[in-house]
Amino acid sequence: MAESSDLRFKHLHPRTSQKPEAELAPDEHSPERQSIDLEPLTPESGKSSRFSRRSFLSGLGATGLLAGAAPLVQAAPSVAPAAQEAADSAGTSTVTLRINGKEYKLSGLDTRATLLDTLRERIHLTGTKKGCDHGQCGACTVHVNGRRVNSCLSFAVMHEGDEITTIEGLGQPGNLHPMQAAFVEHDGYQCGYCTSGQIMSAVALLKEPIGPGDEDIKHAMAGNICRCGAYSNIVAAVRQVRQA
C-alpha cells in the first residue's frame, strides 16, 4: 500500500536523480542548437566558397531537424524556388488539339485543365458555355469525333489526335447549320446561355439510334437543361430537322 501510494504521488516528490536541465532538453537550451538555427545558408565569411557541414545541415536539414521551430525555419534562406519551378513544370504538358479543322499547339498546358476551360481560356472559343462545371447541365457540350461530350468532364490532354467541334465550327453567320437555323425559326431560346450546348446535342442525336417521336427527342436531350424553359420550342426545332 505504501509503495502504491508512493507511485500515485510520485509526481509531487522532488526529483532526486534528475539529470542536469541542459542534458534533458538539449534542443531547447543548447548553445550549439542556437548557432545551427540562426546560421545563414551562405559561404562562411573569410573562407573559401565551400559550405560547412553546419551550414549545410541548417539549410537542407532544417525541416527535419528543427521540427516545431517554425519561425526559425521561415527565417532560413530557401532553396525552394528552383525545386518549385521543376514541380510546376512537371504538371504541365504540350498538346496539339484539332478544333474545328484547325490545329492548336498548346505548351505549358496544365494536365488537369478540362477541355471546356482550355477551349474558353486558352483558345478563346467562348461559344461553349460553362454552366454547372459538374456534368449536369449540358451547356458545355461539344463533339469529339462526332459524338457529344460534356467538355467540363474531360481533360484536354486526353484529346490529342481527336477531331473536336464546337458551336463555332458548326455554322457561320450567313451560313448556319440547319439546326441553328431551326432554333432561330422556332425561337428555341430566350437568354441563349444553354443554346450552344442544346444545338450541339441536337446535331449529335441526328446520328444516334433513337426513336422517331417527340418523347424520344426529349429523352435524348435530357442532359441539356434550359433554365428559361424553352423546351417545347427546342423540341419543335429538332423535330423539323429530323424530318427534313
Ligand code: FES
Ligand atoms: S458545364 Fe458541363 S455539364 Fe454543366
Ligand code: FES
Ligand atoms: S435559353 Fe436561357 S437557359 Fe436556355
